Amino acid sequence: MNRRPLSFRMTLLLLAVLLAAGTFALPGCSDNPYPPGESAGNVLYTSLLDDPKTLDPTIAYSAEDDVVICLLYSSYFHYNFLKRDPFVLEPDLGATMPRQETTFYAVQEKGRSVRKPGEKWIFSINHGLHFQNDPCFPGGKGREVTAADFLFAFRRMADPTAGFPLLDSVEDKILGMQEYVDYCAQRHKQRLGMDYDKPIAGLQLDPKDPYTFSIVLQKPYPQLRYIMAMHFTAPQAREAVLRYGSDLARHPVGCGPFQLSEYHHKQSLVLTASPYRPPLTYPTEGMPGDAAAGLLQDAGKPVPLVNKIVFTVIREPVTAWNLFLQGYLDAAAVSQTNYQQVMSHPGELSPEMKRKGIKLYRSVAADLFYFFFNMEDPTFGGYTPQKRKLRQAISLAVDSQAYIDLLYLGLGKQAQFAIPPSIFGYDPTYRNPYRQYNVARARQLLAEAGYPGGIDPKTGNRLTLYFDNYFTTANFRQIFGLFKKQMDAIGVRVVSRTYRYNVYQDKINNGEIQFSYYGWSCDYPDPENFLFLLYGPNKGPGPNYARYANPEYDRLFVQVRSMEDTPARAALIRRMRAIVQEDCPWICEQHSQVYAITHAWLFNIKSHPIALDTAIYRRVDGPQRARLQAAWNRPNYAPAVGLALFLIVGSLPALSVIHHRRNRRVRRKEEVAG
């Protein structure tokens, strides 16, 4: 059978129709990334920059991990959502505040048993708490949480394969913990599994009460209360750990307000309110101004206030920002990328944002960014008056406000000392004399240090400061550029030495750097968590990167770290501050602040620099969101119609070409026939 080829005109027409159909079909699609109808529900839509590395509460130690884990695992304490200055710890799974008693324990010293005083903290947990349902439990039904589950979490800290990040902080405090850690490490070397049954003297269960446990400390450790608010100490089900092992990272079994319903790697996590959530309520008291800000409208209501949280992994900040503008994310951060669009003036939203009903919030972090000298460096280190003056001169030449204005959108608080606002020991009236930008005074001190005009008299050349770093981002390069410019003003030459991160870290640990930049965000709101960064014994490979070692500072630190927040503690901190001020191992730059914006349908926003479970207090007006989403995202048909018309009109001359060729062929046939 002779197949006739498709007419070319037909083909062309078909192609045009297909293209036009495709063009017209486009508007049939929706740009809503969520299932139809879901936006009107009681759901919170938020984003993550990356997939959580792990959801194992013993291991996790990054913002992406913690923000999810804190919703899945509750701990003995949590922070009051509204109260600040100071932050207030409240029982979460705990029934009461822990009772502290003095106790005595026996240790072997020189072959003799010696009784030593210690502290016993007695914790009582709520009755009727349950783990979420999971196949690891008999019948798949989550069993009741008991005191043993809290102590099991402490045992997991000793697991050498887990790599518990705060092991240094707890192993020497809890009686018998160090021995247990060593025992577990030994078993690991022998390729034996964990022994979770070996008794630990400092972790005690009450034989008469399954809801009470005690922790015996061999040295005062008031920070234990904060540790008990972190997910590391959240109760863990032994059944889950034994069943899932390292897969616990992707298979959380907690007793928190939410449970993980869906986990699509690198895509999204869906958390739904747990039927077994702890009986928590929205705070009934706040700070002055909270009621006026509408933060007490839900006072006393059971939390969480939303039924579901959808975390979408969005790696590109631009994409997250556009999704926010479309109404598909409930909140967004303000960065250098979108600042011009968000703000018309510092602190004021642009008319476009106001028209959309967007609300602006300022959140203050409990952190510190600082430059530091290597105190063992032959040129800039040391404790002689000349060396101090040299560092003080450089400190005076650094204008922190310039960094804040140029790099951080004018947000941030100039740091005078290590401790940030809202942490005990912070003094708003304190002005570090060497942190007041004063180039004339800097030059004078530089001359007194033996470098008049920044010239090294030994060589006759400009004094050179090596800025060791691993900067690869534009932001960090800007920090270096600004610092270099500021040092030029006093005649000091700055040279950047950039290393790969690993090399940089080795150099820090070995004290082979001269000057660098670092940031620290606290784990808990205690001054100890900042002051320890300058404690002598913590120098490399510890967190004392400046390798600062002042015996008087160290002596005071040992006292301060074990004290409660009292005027005496504040007085000691002031003395430590005075020492650091004169030694000047650091140039404190700023305590960071950020702007955040939310849509009109999201309520109960108050940033908390420490707590990560604040999502349980959020309230959403779903119907309003659905209405606005629909209004903001109506497809624009005009360009599609225009494109289709253009294609059709553009094809018309082609038809005449076909017609012309056909006539030519017909003429040729006629000529042949003729």
Place this chain on the structure above:
Amino acid sequence: MLWYIVRRLLYAVPILVGVSLLTFLIFYIAVSPQQLARRNLSAKNPTPQQIHEWLAEHGYDRPMPVQFAHHLEELFLLRFGKSDTQGAEPIWESIRQRWKPSFMLTSMIFVAELITAICFALVVAYFRGTYVDYWGTLLCVLLMSIVYMVYIIAGQYLFGKILKYFPLAGWGRGLEAWKFVLLPMLVGVIVSLGSSVRLYRTFMLDEINQDYVRTARAKGVSERAILFVHVLKNAAIPILTTSVQLIPALFLGNLLLEQFFDIPGLGNFLVDAIESQDFAVVRAMVFLGTLVTIVGYILTDISYALVDPRVRLE
């Protein structure tokens, strides 16, 4: 032909060893095992003991030749093991979960682009020497001159943000995935359309100038019959063979599209692994990529022999 395939597969062995060795060396130059350990340990300042433990657990504490030999053995046995990152899951499990989004995206781009490019190439070839040809060629050159990222950003901006036809990024389960794949597919097709139309137009014009076409014209065969019956059939041979080699790679996904559209496919998996310096995943994916490329070339040769009777595989 069987012996030919066996021989080609044997040739693949030194290629795979070489690629693995290069990956191994490059990775070691760029990232030391200690750095890997630091990145993957959750402590802010991991102790030397913790770093040592991590290295021992992941086998990075052994001499380099021993490590390489072990890695090679595991790769050839397709035992990819676990990722180096925290909470790692078996790499095969990740591949199993991620090949579907990748394949869905790349296969749709492949089919749509192939059909569209052939259609446009036919049109341009038919109208050779006319305004359609000139403007078409110019458009193709323009399309080829623009950087991939511009298409992605412009596509997201125009079709997602301004016209609001598609979600900007993301992925859904089951049928929900459909709406997320359209925009990256459209971008993928537009990106490769310019070069494909140019290439296929060349194939068509090569055939149009052949003696058999002149003979057909002399015999009075119509232009459309020449184009659709004779030219298209013969031009399909190079089109087929250039396309066949791409088919195995469809499973590996598209690095840029998956990254920017947050598609949880294998392309994204590899980019993540490179960013997080996950050597276990990188070496597995590079090995798999090499294997798939070699298979693609073998398939190309076979398809040549199948469609062109002049070619014999010996």
